[in-house]
Amino acid sequence: xxxxxxxxxxxxxxxxxEPRTLLVYHLRxxxxxxxxxxxxxxxxxGACTVLMSDPDxxxxxxxxxxxxxxxxxxxxxVTIEGLAGPDNTLHPVQKAFHERHALQCGxxxxxxxxxxxxxxxxxxxxxxxxxxxGLEGNLCRCTGYQNIVRAVRxxxxxxxxxxxxxxxxxxTPLAGEDETPDSGLPREQVPDEVIPQPVP
Amino acid sequence: MTVxxxxxxxxxxxxxxxxxxxxxxxxxxxxxxxMLHLAILRSPMAHARITRIDxxxxxxxxxxxxxxxxxxxxxxxxxxxxxWLVTEDIVHPxxxxxxxxxxxxxxxxxxxxxxRSRAAALDALAAVEVDYEPLPVVLDLxxxxxxxxxxxxxxxxxxxxxxxxxxxxxxxxxxxxDEALASAExxxxxxxxxxxxxxxxxxxxxxxxxPTGDQYSIWSATQIPHIxxxxxxxxxxxxxxxxxxxxxxxxxxxxxxxQVTPExxxxxxxxxxxxxxxxxxxxxxDSLVSAHHGRDMIQDLELAARRDGTVLGLKVHLTANMGAxxxxxxxxxxxxxxxxxxxxxxxxxxxxxxxxxxTNTVITDAYRGAxxxxxxxxxxxxxxxxxxxxxxxxxxxxxxxxxxAEEFPFTTVAGLTYDSGDYAAATDRALAxxxxxxxxxxxxxxxxxxxxxxxxxxxxTYTEMCGLAPxxxxxxxxxxxxxxxxxxxxxxxxxxxEVVTGTSPHGQGHETAWSQIVADELGxxxxxxxxxxxxxxxxxxxxxxYGSRSLAVGGIALYQACQKVVEKAKPIAARLLECDPAxxxxxxxxxxVRGHPDGGKTIADCSLAVFTSHDLPDxxxxxLDADAVYDPVNFSFPHGSHLCAVEVDTQTGRVDVRSxxxxxxxxxxxxxxxxxxxxxGGVVQGIAQALFEEAVYDGDGNLLSGTFVDYTLPSAADxxxxxxxxxxxxxxxxxxxxxxxGEAGTIAATPAVVNAVVDALRHRGVSDIQMPCTPERVxxxxxxxxxxxxxxxxx
Numbered sequence: 001x002x003x004x005x006x007x008x009x010x011x012x013x014x015x016x017x018e019p020r021t022l023l024v025y026h027l028r029x030x031x032x033x034x035x036x037x038x039x040x041x042x043x044x045x046g047a048c049t050v051l052m053s054d055p056d057x058x059x060x061x062x063x064x065x066x067x068x069x070x071x072x073x074x075x076x077x078v079t080i081e082g083l084a085g086p087d088n089t090l091h092p093v094q095k096a097f098h099e100r101h102a103l104q105c106g107x108x109x110x111x112x113x114x115x116x117x118x119x120x121x122x123x124x125x126x127x128x129x130x131x132x133x134g135l136e137g138n139l140c141r142c143t144g145y146q147n148i149v150r151a152v153r154x155x156x157x158x159x160x161x162x163x164x165x166x167x168x169x170x171x172t173p174l175a176g177e178d179e180t181p182d183s184g185l186p187r188e189q190v191p192d193e194v195i196p197q198p199v200p
Numbered sequence: 201m202t203v204x205x206x207x208x209x210x211x212x213x214x215x216x217x218x219x220x221x222x223x224x225x226x227x228x229x230x231x232x233x234x235m236l237h238l239a240i241l242r243s244p245m246a247h248a249r250i251t252r253i254d255x256x257x258x259x260x261x262x263x264x265x266x267x268x269x270x271x272x273x274x275x276x277x278x279x280x281x282x283x284w285l286v287t288e289d290i291v292h293p294x295x296x297x298x299x300x301x302x303x304x305x306x307x308x309x310x311x312x313x314x315x316r317s318r319a320a321a322l323d324a325l326a327a328v329e330v331d332y333e334p335l336p337v338v339l340d341l342x343x344x345x346x347x348x349x350x351x352x353x354x355x356x357x358x359x360x361x362x363x364x365x366x367x368x369x370x371x372x373x374x375x376x377x378d379e380a381l382a383s384a385e386x387x388x389x390x391x392x393x394x395x396x397x398x399x400x401x402x403x404x405x406x407x408x409x410x411p412t413g414d415q416y417s418i419w420s421a422t423q424i425p426h427i428x429x430x431x432x433x434x435x436x437x438x439x440x441x442x443x444x445x446x447x448x449x450x451x452x453x454x455x456x457x458x459q460v461t462p463e464x465x466x467x468x469x470x471x472x473x474x475x476x477x478x479x480x481x482x483x484x485x486d487s488l489v490s491a492h493h494g495r496d497m498i499q500d501l502e503l504a505a506r507r508d509g510t511v512l513g514l515k516v517h518l519t520a521n522m523g524a525x526x527x528x529x530x531x532x533x534x535x536x537x538x539x540x541x542x543x544x545x546x547x548x549x550x551x552x553x554x555x556x557x558x559t560n561t562v563i564t565d566a567y568r569g570a571x572x573x574x575x576x577x578x579x580x581x582x583x584x585x586x587x588x589x590x591x592x593x594x595x596x597x598x599x600x601x602x603x604x605a606e607e608f609p610f611t612t613v614a615g616l617t618y619d620s621g622d623y624a625a626a627t628d629r630a631l632a633x634x635x636x637x638x639x640x641x642x643x644x645x646x647x648x649x650x651x652x653x654x655x656x657x658x659x660x661t662y663t664e665m666c667g668l669a670p671x672x673x674x675x676x677x678x679x680x681x682x683x684x685x686x687x688x689x690x691x692x693x694x695x696x697x698e699v700v701t702g703t704s705p706h707g708q709g710h711e712t713a714w715s716q717i718v719a720d721e722l723g724x725x726x727x728x729x730x731x732x733x734x735x736x737x738x739x740x741x742x743x744x745x746y747g748s749r750s751l752a753v754g755g756i757a758l759y760q761a762c763q764k765v766v767e768k769a770k771p772i773a774a775r776l777l778e779c780d781p782a783x784x785x786x787x788x789x790x791x792x793v794r795g796h797p798d799g800g801k802t803i804a805d806c807s808l809a810v811f812t813s814h815d816l817p818d819x820x821x822x823x824l825d826a827d828a829v830y831d832p833v834n835f836s837f838p839h840g841s842h843l844c845a846v847e848v849d850t851q852t853g854r855v856d857v858r859s860x861x862x863x864x865x866x867x868x869x870x871x872x873x874x875x876x877x878x879x880x881g882g883v884v885q886g887i888a889q890a891l892f893e894e895a896v897y898d899g900d901g902n903l904l905s906g907t908f909v910d911y912t913l914p915s916a917a918d919x920x921x922x923x924x925x926x927x928x929x930x931x932x933x934x935x936x937x938x939x940x941x942g943e944a945g946t947i948a949a950t951p952a953v954v955n956a957v958v959d960a961l962r963h964r965g966v967s968d969i970q971m972p973c974t975p976e977r978v979x980x981x982x983x984x985x986x987x988x989x990x991x992x993x994x995x
Contacts, residue, residue, distance in 0.1 A: 035222015040484035044908035080222035105707030106219030107402040107451030132916040144884030145916035
């Protein structure tokens, strides 16, 4: 067993893991972050995409089935469950996916949204071709990708108009209270200890 | 009708809230106290006798609680069901969930390990000892049917499962196709191969079975919770009331989850044996090698026509690969196409023969379109070949044969009555959107200039049958169930509404569309409607979701249930308004005294009055709840015209879809946003068959395309922006005029793309390319065409 400490969606978790444990299974089975899913075993489908901080602290998209949990030791991870902003509103990419009907069964959606956030962080004003190439590592079987491309295009525009980066704001353990039913305690009732603390 | 107009509006989906925030309830998310994880050992051999199997070594591994093989559970595991035995004398072998004495395809389950963690179960699989004695492997469909062929099931004495024939002369729906062929001025003979495909839903299948409590609870990533409950009960002898099935959020199906799987029964048997909850979630590799595949047929076709382009008849012989066993509806899949080979055309003679064949491959079964894409491919490819033979434009040859708008309802040579449509309107719209004439000019210029990148234009004018299905028709085809659908509407005391539907969505947006229908019919806000589905405790009656049936059949049941609620509320509203029920009308969500548009009472007012029941009229039952079961009297027949322009690099064989136009007529759209999404996804699956996907076995029966590296689903970067539009011929049999859209794109797209690829290379002597039209296949087709051209020139 190896001792690791990962900050996921703003909350620090210290755990003992088998060295062979993949990050995605650590997220799902040990931390209960079941919003991130597994769609294949060859890193082709991208359903498990999350953001993870690189050594410089910059969040980049990774396929969490291709990262060992021990490799995430000391890093920040943002999953689909932590993407909504501290003001409990949906991230512009989430909002655009809804508005544009960019999902059907929704299984690829967590990974697709995280990949789109990663793409827009790198390139705030992509062409359609750049969006298509940027999402090449994420498979969807329902939508034919058309509405996904439209949604990413809309999100890019909204982000530019708002003058903000696609990178998620300060992570929050709660997703959009107003947006989703049963999404947890209202913000003001959240006990202090689960409010995200800066990583030492 | 009411003043709110939800139906027809592009409502954003209710489902999205949980899906975009990661709060979805996938089966794999379920963890129960004491739950054991199953891992399944699968056969590495395509055909072999199991001479020895020993699970004992696995029992000593860390965390392992149990391990057993097919022999250990042979008397309790039952045989997997086939619900569609298409002929009286069909050969139908036993299909044990865990192989007992013999394995008949790579990936067949042979043993199971139950352990305290997924990893421990997977680790222990390696300790199970199995000795196989190889048997001859049967893979080729024609060799399988030859005299003296090796056999998949030695005890059956044949690899032939069934022969099924439809003949318009014998059925009285048309003339003799042999006479048509004899008298034809032109006969087009072709052999097409529908390659094997894999549905490849994104969510791997997952099953949880909990044997504790007073019912067996089964959570499964399935399209068919109701059928699964019935068949688990029948197969295992468990009283039906003791089985509960839940399909939670299900991540896609495309027919691939229209199955009662070995894994579901293995989990059930394991949970019953161990007395503990168990879970099995397949890996993608397991899924590709063991979940059912689709298509895989040889089509031998003869089209008879006159030189003016009039089609006189069509003869079809299908050789259809069943795989090693018969799945839930395996034998019936080709037959769903039997009634569609005539497409949108009105020729007078037709014969369809199908031979089902066993091979040492995983079973085939439903995959989006199921029989109809194959039929549409055949007729639409043939119409292009006829056009070439007669030097006609492909649109023109279709125009000369299709059913005209004023001829509906039209009874076809296959005996179906097409309900409504306007093929000319859809085609004209598609031609305009594509810029057909302009592209033909560009094509001519490129040919003239000898451009290495050639342009091709493909046409597909399709129809399909949706709304499976009238129960009597299913009965006449020997299907083992009916085709009705059910809906219940429950009005809560606060006026909120719960809808319980027998359909089982897995991406189709029923929660949204059903809410729209209820909002209009009962005059309640869209957000006040909750749609419950997929749990046999709340939704005990239903036939689930496949065959573009949910709105076309289930939508009518829901509409009828709403009408009953209004009828029940009427005497209560009359009491509240102190008037005679006969003086009331229900309009804009309110009961009002005729001629008095002010005031009135809503369904919510009535539901509160029912809840209190303080002052109901004598004899009025204190409830507004109503249910309805609807059995359709006919199929519905959406249609459309899809046009595709491709650029083919003649030096590399690479095909790029440059533009794609889909004009579909699906009747009235309840939610145009969802309709468009269905078309997008369907078209891309059709393009994928044409250009990208194929399940390939090697000569020993190993699946070569066993990962997503090798089974190549298209990514966003492989695809063009699609242009979609609709024409609208309301379904005459549907109160909302809706027809169904789930499979349309997949049915239409494949021939449109292949016709375009062939069209690009026709002047180079290419008249067919085997799907998928990969760069290698296209390049090879060009090489062999130029070789035969040189030989032809030399003689």
